[in-house]
Amino acid sequence: MHTAAFRAAGLHGTYEARRVPAAELPAALAGLRQPGVLGANLSLPHKEAALPWLDELTPAARAIGAVNTVIHRQGRLTGENTDAQGLFEALLELGAGGTGDRNTGGAVAVLGAGGAARAAVYVAVTLLERDVYILNRTRARAQELAESWAAPDRPGPRALAADPGEVPWEQIRLLVNASSAGLDAPGQTPLPDFGFTRLPAGALVYDMVYKPAETRLMREARAAGRRAENGLGMLAHQARLAFRAWTGADVPVGVFLDALSSPAGREQQG
Known part of the structure; x- marks a missing residue:
């Protein structure tokens, strides 16, 4: 995607994927301070672990408590989160992003x-203005995330264990899989033995995978007759936002989507 974006913007640059073990993350981030480096994207499990090694965070990244984009400017590293806005823009395109009652x-x-x-919770609470239920294998971690969004002027998210029995599914218009369940594993699902007819007609299942x-x-x-989409739209939108943060060039999202649909892009998607 970013190779296509550099070409579309008329810029000379490269984007390389590197596997960084957790123990090597501080050194890898320090390497971004070199002249000529615009920044980097971070994937699991580095989105939260990188925070102490950055010089500053954007308001969105600070509120979310995770970064997926690092921006280098004159030796300083700024953490940004384009995942949230990328998800929001993808949902808008799918007709699932309207705010309201x-x-x-x-x-x-x-x-x-x-x-x-x-x-995802940031999008649901602040941009979609919806009630939120967080399901996680470890309820304590879900509770920690829920408590970080508690506020006197709005109902905080409700944290639940992996058992979906406590969720009022008839009220759920948007189900977002933000776990890694199913990643490179076609037979895996975060909701085994789940009856999707419990969701209302017109509900959207959005899998970030x-x-x-x-x-x-x-x-x-x-x-079960419910809408379902994968995370390619979010991937393209977050990439466009990251590229703009690094270069100042606002390349149309279609360039990123076309790159994903190319033979090379489809091969990377498995």
């Missing part, structure tokens, strides 16, 4: 409690 807009269920889930392009979660939701 909590009672008519429906609630949101978020699966997971890591960095991606933090971005995009490898494989169709996950088991998506297949089972569609089999």
Whole structure:
């Protein structure tokens, strides 16, 4: 995507994928301070672990408590979170992003409690203005995430264990898988033995996973007549926002989507 974006913007640059073990993260971030380096993206499990090694955070990154984009300027590193806005813009395109009355807009269920889930909860609480349920294998971690959004002027998210029995599914208009369940694992799902007909007609199941392009979660939701989309839209939008933060060039999101649909992009998606 970023190679295509550099070309579309008429800029000379490279974007390389590097596997960084957790113990090597501080050194890898320090390496971004070199002249000529614009920044980097971070993926699991570095989105929260990177925070102490950055010089500053944008308001969104600070509120979310996770970064996916690091911006280098004159030796200083700024942490940004384009996951949240990328998700929001993807949902807008799918007709699932309108703000409004909590009672008519429906609630949101978020699966997971890591960095991606933090971005999803941020979108649900601050941009969609919906009631939120957080489901995670470890209830304590879900509770920690929920408590970080507690405020006197709005109802905080409700933290639940992995058992979905406590969720009022008839109220859930948007279900977001922000866990890694299903990533490179076509037979895996974060909601085994779940009846998707419990969701109201018109509900959207949004799986942030995009490898494989169709996950088991998506297949089972569609089999029950519910809408389901993978995370490619979010991936393209967050990449566009990161590229703009690094270079100042606002490349159309279509450039990123076209790169994902190219033979090379499809191969990377598995």
